[in-house]
Amino acid sequence: MNPGTAVTRQPLLKRVNTLLRYSPGHRWYVPYLFLLPGLTLYILWMLYPLVYELYISFFDWNIMPGQVSEFVGLENYREIFADSNFWFALRNTALYALVTVIGQIVLGLAVALLVHRVIFARRVFRAIYYLPVVTSWVVVAFLFLYMFNAQAGGLINYLLVSVFHVLPEPVAWLGNPDTAWVAIDALGIWKGVGWSMVLFLAALQGIPVELYEAAAIDGADEKQQFLHITLPLIRATLLFVTVMLVIGGFNVFISVYLMTGGGPLHRTEVVLSYMYNRAFGRLRFGYGASLSYVLAAIIVTINFVQMRLFRRPTIEY
Amino acid sequence: MISANRRAYRNVNIAIFVILCVGALLAMAPMLYMVGTAFKPDAYLPEFPPQFIPEQPTLANFETALTSRNFVQAFLNSVIVAVSTSALVTTLASMMAYAFARFEFRGKRFLFYTMLVMMMIPSMMFIIPQFIVASRLQLTNKLWGLILVYVAGGMAFNCFLLRGFFEALPRELEESALMDGANHLTIFTRIVLPLSTPALSTVAVFSFLGAWDEYTWALTTLTDENVRTLPIAIANFRGVHATDWGLVFAASLTAVIPTVLLFIFFQRYFVQGLTAGAIRG
Numbered sequence: 001m002n003p004g005t006a007v008t009r010q011p012l013l014k015r016v017n018t019l020l021r022y023s024p025g026h027r028w029y030v031p032y033l034f035l036l037p038g039l040t041l042y043i044l045w046m047l048y049p050l051v052y053e054l055y056i057s058f059f060d061w062n063i064m065p066g067q068v069s070e071f072v073g074l075e076n077y078r079e080i081f082a083d084s085n086f087w088f089a090l091r092n093t094a095l096y097a098l099v100t101v102i103g104q105i106v107l108g109l110a111v112a113l114l115v116h117r118v119i120f121a122r123r124v125f126r127a128i129y130y131l132p133v134v135t136s137w138v139v140v141a142f143l144f145l146y147m148f149n150a151q152a153g154g155l156i157n158y159l160l161v162s163v164f165h166v167l168p169e170p171v172a173w174l175g176n177p178d179t180a181w182v183a184i185d186a187l188g189i190w191k192g193v194g195w196s197m198v199l200f201l202a203a204l205q206g207i208p209v210e211l212y213e214a215a216a217i218d219g220a221d222e223k224q225q226f227l228h229i230t231l232p233l234i235r236a237t238l239l240f241v242t243v244m245l246v247i248g249g250f251n252v253f254i255s256v257y258l259m260t261g262g263g264p265l266h267r268t269e270v271v272l273s274y275m276y277n278r279a280f281g282r283l284r285f286g287y288g289a290s291l292s293y294v295l296a297a298i299i300v301t302i303n304f305v306q307m308r309l310f311r312r313p314t315i316e317y
Numbered sequence: 318m319i320s321a322n323r324r325a326y327r328n329v330n331i332a333i334f335v336i337l338c339v340g341a342l343l344a345m346a347p348m349l350y351m352v353g354t355a356f357k358p359d360a361y362l363p364e365f366p367p368q369f370i371p372e373q374p375t376l377a378n379f380e381t382a383l384t385s386r387n388f389v390q391a392f393l394n395s396v397i398v399a400v401s402t403s404a405l406v407t408t409l410a411s412m413m414a415y416a417f418a419r420f421e422f423r424g425k426r427f428l429f430y431t432m433l434v435m436m437m438i439p440s441m442m443f444i445i446p447q448f449i450v451a452s453r454l455q456l457t458n459k460l461w462g463l464i465l466v467y468v469a470g471g472m473a474f475n476c477f478l479l480r481g482f483f484e485a486l487p488r489e490l491e492e493s494a495l496m497d498g499a500n501h502l503t504i505f506t507r508i509v510l511p512l513s514t515p516a517l518s519t520v521a522v523f524s525f526l527g528a529w530d531e532y533t534w535a536l537t538t539l540t541d542e543n544v545r546t547l548p549i550a551i552a553n554f555r556g557v558h559a560t561d562w563g564l565v566f567a568a569s570l571t572a573v574i575p576t577v578l579l580f581i582f583f584q585r586y587f588v589q590g591l592t593a594g595a596i597r598g
Binding site: 028030031032034035037038039041042044045046047048049050052053056063111114115117118119121123125126127128129130131132134135136137138139140142143144146147149151152153154155158162190193194195198199202247250251253254258272275276279280285288289292293295296299300303 | 330333334336337340341344345347348350351354362363364365366367409410412413415416419420421422428431432434435437438439440441442443444445446447448449450452465466468469470472473476501505526529530532533537547548551552555562565566569572573576577579580581584587588591592
């Protein structure tokens with residue numbers, strides 16, 4: 001066969017095929033049959049709610065059957081911008097995301113570097129650090145609630161007051177907004193470190209050892225090797241982990257809902273707990289829907305900005 | 318000279334090992350504290366000083382939890398919900414992934430990018446419209462209402478994960494089967510799925526855990542006692558005024574043990590699933 005004709009002919013054939021939406025060996029509807037059951041559920045429970053929620057957000061929605069919902073246009077959104085509780089909740093959410101994302105990345109990377117270099121029991125260490133990740137949020141929220149108990153016998157108070165003498169007297173951690181955040185942030189970091197560790201570890205294992213050997217021969221010390229080999233080569237993972245952790249940070253709900261309930265006086269409210277309380281506590285579904293939309297818009301924007309900032313040509317080696 | 322180098326190398330390794338052991342202890346400490354507390358009688362307040370190993374260990378908390386009818390019912394409900402979710406997600410997501418990996422069709426790019434952007438949005442954003450849809454379809458207070466929403470919620474991520482795996486499979490087998498007149502359903506069930514057991518296991522295990530631990534949607538749609546799942550049942554052991562934490566943690570431990578076993582047996586698939594997601598991202 002003449003290779004020249006094959007090269008020129010194939011793209012043309014392909015183009016005709018895509019034009020007619022015809023691929024050899026199957027009828028046009030075959031892919032749709034494979035999509036049908038999963039896509040039906042996805043449309044009903046994800047895509048339709050996405051659109052429907054926008055619609056709801058323009059109403060003073062009434063959940064009771066037979067009751068009429070009043071169209072209020074952009075009134076809900078206008079209310080959000082004037083709602084100081086919302087802004088405070090957004091500030092809390094952003095701070096939680098900032099603290100826990102940094103904490104999880106720094107600790108996760110540190111543990112990954114150590115686990116990568118340890119000679120034995122690597123899988124055991126990986127499993128132990130990962131264990132909190134697979135434990136349910138409800139369980140660990142209660143666990144931290146108990147550990148941060150206000151009594152002198154609460155584990156954290158006992159350690160800080162009686163063992164290390166860092167604090168003069170027991171602290172009512174969950175009773176005060178500032179100290180409540182310490183407990184909620186600590187839980188977020190403790191539960192998440194294992195996840196970023198596993199991803200960083202996989203990335204580290206993908207770096208060829210020869211690179212470090214060559215650098216060592218050229219006289220590069222550990223710090224230089226880390227800055228000029230390790231960091232650039234785990235960049236893609238770093239981006240992925242950051243994006244996912246930021247999404248996770250803005251998703252914080254169960255820990256806050258179970259540990260403080262947003263109190264005292266809305267001071268530990270995050271956007272999702274505020275949305276949930278407005279919608280299912282006060283039955284203000286329209287307002288809750290517009291809160292959801294505002295948060296979703298914020299998160300998607302942050303993600304696109306992050307991806308833009310991090311995007312650079314991938315490194316070949 | 319060489320022996321000095323080797324000694325330094327060995328010291329560094331010992332130091333790393335020691336640091337990791339201390340870190341592992343810190344990571345495990347809360348869990349161990351929970352296990353200890355689950356065996357303490359009347360743990361309404363933490364004792365002073367805290368005990369990781371109770372002075373008078375008792376099984377009373379486990380007895381109370383396991384003899385309460387609601388808790389056993391909740392355990393069974395969670396098994397039903399998690400197993401059904403896992404089976405449905407694995408089946409439906411792999412079918413969708415096959416369509417994405419092996420066909421060109423109208424709307425493919427649009428659907429692909431829509432699902433990608435949707436994955437960025439926290440699932441709880443949809444809870445209000447989902448609740449209204451569930452009420453209209455009379456799916457509140459039913460286990461099916463949980464299962465369908467969990468399946469739909471896991472569809473995008475698992476579809477992408479499996480699509481990446483399917484695309485990496487060699488096509489020669491499928492092409493020769495096509496030549497022999499096999500249809501796509503046969504190819505999918507007889508060639509693609511059997512070759513993909515690691516990826517399918519990953520999806521099955523992650524979906525099971527997700528459904529087993531889910532709290533918010535269950536809290537929102539379930540009010541009847543007989544349809545409660547484990548996270549709701551555990552949260553209900555917390556008292557309004559005083560909480561018997563031993564009981565809460567005994568119930569928690571009962572719920573956590575299956576997930577830990579699953580994790581230990583399938584550790585390989587966890588790592589695969591996580592890193593597959595990272596490469597796609």
